[in-house]
Amino acid sequence: MKTYTNFIIIICIAVLLLSGMDGCQNEEDPVAFVKASPADGSTIQTDTEIIVTFDGTPTGLNVKGGKFSLTGVNATITGPFTEGTLTLALTWADSATVLTYTVAAPEPEKPDIPPAPEDMVLIPAGEFQIGSNDAEARNNEQPVRTVYVDAFYMDETEVTNVQFKEFLLENPSWQKGRIEARFHDGDYLKHWNGNNYPNGKGNHPVRYVSWYAAMAYSEWTGKRLPTEAEWERAARGGLAGKKYPNGNMITPRDANYDKNVGDTTPVGRYPANGYGLYDMVGNVWEWCLDEYDEDFYFTFPRNGVARNPLSGANSIEWIMDNFTNVNRSSAHVYRGGSWYQGEPYARVAYRNASSPTNTGFRVGIGFRCVKDVTR
Known part of the structure; x- marks a missing residue:
């Protein structure tokens, strides 16, 4: 009887022990943080979704710093978030954690711009500082102001003798000997013999061209001359505050200037600037569309932005439609220096001007064309 009693006691103790173990096994482990995607410390966008994963379903989850939804073991945190530092404080019944991110500005949408036409490059839309505060700066280069220009295409090189001859053969009224006297100064295509350019210089820039003739050529090609602001933006090649197309020296x-060669050189011989343009300084001066205004930059906003400035007319379209009627006494801008002039004239901010009949005296003026971007 005693043995039976002891057996019963042992069975009861075992049952109690087993019950206790089951009770322990039924207690839930605390839910812990596993990971976040994107990872803690990452740079994200304002509309990024952040997925936080736990090793179980968190009870009483709260997120300070963003909206969230909970599905099983994953919490999805959404914005929009404010640019700068983002701190997310997560608390739940078993624990807490803090996540920190850097919220970047939204990436701007890239405009749908067609590829550049053959032998042209795209000059992107944007702002730049026009003018110069250098010690060499002239009064007409000041004050320095902020200018915005729309995107446009520009010829990689200056217009060559070969290209200009094609224009002359199709437009006899602009040939040497036939051009109206009111459109030049008597030195038009000075070095040409009739419709023939100097031997061996087909790929050299055409020079001794008046503004009127440059306008006629650009219209024939379906292009136009650059505004002064467009020209300087292009010449700077994306650099800010530099003297020359490729830096401060x-x-x-780098270029054909200061009589180092003694004459013009074939286009494209020297290194291109940051936009892929050749001979933006040196070789030949280049006509611009604008009428010259010595104080033009004073008309730009002091604390704002001048958008697509143009001197001498209300619109580019008006100039293109009426260029043969432009008064020959109204000076027009040309830029970039030439093979003849020294360093100060090769600065991207240097401004020069003359009558639209001028063809360039001793050195000759040339040009290159631009084309509007159409979407």
Whole structure:
């Protein structure tokens, strides 16, 4: 009987022990944070979704710093978030954690711009500082102001003798000997023999061209001359505050200037600037569309932005439609220096001007064309 009693006691103790173990096994482990995607410390956009994963379903989850939804073991945190530092404080019944992100500005949508036409490059829309505060700066280069220009295409090189001859053969009224006297100064295509350019210089820039003739050529090609602001933006090649197209120094390896060669050189011989344009300074001066205004930059906003400025007319379209009627006494801008002039004239901010009949005296004026971007 005693043995039976002891057996019963042992069975009861075992049952109690087993019950206790089951009770322990039924207690839930605390829910812990596993990971976040994107990872803590990442840079995200204002509309990024952040997925936080736990090793179980968190009870009483709260997120300070963003809206959230909970599905099983995953919490999805959404914005929109404010640019700058984002701190997310997560608390739940078992624990807490803090996540920190850097919220970047939204990436701007890239405009749908067609590829540049053959032998042209795209100059992107944007702002730049026009003018100069250098010690060499002239009064007409000041004050420095902020200018915005729309995107446009520009010829990679200056217009060559070969290209200009094609124009002359199709437009006899602009040939040497036939051009109206009111459109030039007597030195038009000075070095040409009739419709023939100098031997061996087909790929050299055409020079001794008046503004009127440059306008006629650009219209024939379906292009136009650049505004002064467009020209300077293009010449700077994306650099800010530099003297020359490729920096603050210029050498005979960079451009044809200061009589280092003694004449023009074939277009494209020297390194291109940051936009892929050749000979933006040196070789030949380049006509611009604008009428010259010595104080033009004073008309730009001091604390704002001048958008697509143009001097001498209300619109580009008006100039293109009426260029043959432009008064020959109204000086027009040309830029970039030439093979003849020295360093100060090769600065991207240097401004020069003359009558639209001028063809360039001793050195000759040339040009290159631009084309509006159409979407």
